[in-house]
Amino acid sequence: MEAVTSVPPDEPSALRLRRIAHLDMDAFFASVELLRYPQLKGLAVVIGGGRRKVDELLHQTPDGTGLREPHFIPVADFPLLKDYVGRGVITTATYAARQFGVGSAMGMMKAARLCPQAIVLPVDFDEVRRFSRLFKSTITDIAPVMQDRGVDEVYIDFTDVPGGQREGGRVLARLIQKSIFDVTGLTCSIGVAPNRLLAKMASEFNKPNGISIVYEDELETKIWPLNVRKINGIGPKAGEKLATLGIQTIGELAAQDLQWLIERFGKSSGAWMHRVAWGRDDSPVVTESEPVSMSRETTFDRDLHAVRDKAELGRIFTDLCERVAGDLQRKGYVGKTIGIKLRYDDFRIATRDQTLDRYIQDAATIRRTAGLCLKRVPLDQKLRLLGVRVGTLERVGDVPDGPPELRAPRAREADPHTRPLF
């Protein structure tokens, strides 16, 4: 394991091991809600839906009389549940709800069937973001080298933090865990190991509210018995393929010949699998990064047909373009690759994109270019989702050929051949 950082040759005693931590907030979305509604503690609660109407559900009685204070009715007792929950999925479930087999990314209707007494709460993104900032700033106050991995997850480099090496990092992990709880009232789980790969797996060992340390020489005992799916980057597909090849555990993966893996998974993936199975990972903790693309997509309340529902689709399409443009402008980015994504009613996905010769950020150009993309895709089948994406981003003011994004879009009449469908 590449455990040694660069060490001045005249200071042999300064030889340090890399100590990387992975920190994961416990049932983050649900825990944030429980802070607000402590009376729900211990109950089966599912967060999600994502649809605005879940919010109404909280403030409405089944007979339609509104309530000012939120109240909590089990999903099963609510008539017209589908109208409220639509085609949404669960974001997080409390541990009580998980007992019933309910979990992240599961459809709401299915969850209602599995756990009829579950209380549904909407996601409060503002509140979640507030707590996200809060726990991250608590961390960087103690250990400055932190990498964002989403709202509820970070990597931290303990190597050069005073005390970061004590008890393999456990002392510092405990300090961070306690500080986060004091500031937010929320618990988290932390894994510390010689690299990010192992730290990520370690953080799952002792959930919730746990700490676990994995040392370099514990690969065989603590990592190899695990299923390959525990490796961050091996998902359902690769897991299935490995299973077909008779490989279940990470140890079995490590036992495979490098060339054999490359033949079956490609040069890059095969070599990567071999490396991670041996616990090798020297990727650094990266404290900042630039976005590559920004997108907006939406699943419709019902499947829509490109011709029959043209007007409605057109409205949604324009709205998506305006929202992406708004995101770009608000965050100060321009882009030159415009793309669309659509999902048919049978869940097949099609994408198209087009790269412009200049950087833009305005809704009109996005809309026009995305419209051209849409013309290149078969539209005889009903759609359930439409998305708009802008990629090849540059920061405003950092654009290779000056600031063309500030130029007004060139006014021009579309010729009939390239006139967008919407």
Next chain:
DNA sequence: AAGCAGAGGTAAGGTCTC
């Protein structure tokens, strides 16, 4: 003239993550 190699861009699809 033809062939090859490598770099880099574009496009489409797919996988994975939280």
Next chain:
DNA sequence: CCAAGAGACCTTACCTCT
């Protein structure tokens, strides 16, 4: 009949330039 949204990255194919 049920399966979100946002983003990163990979593979493959094709094209262009050198």
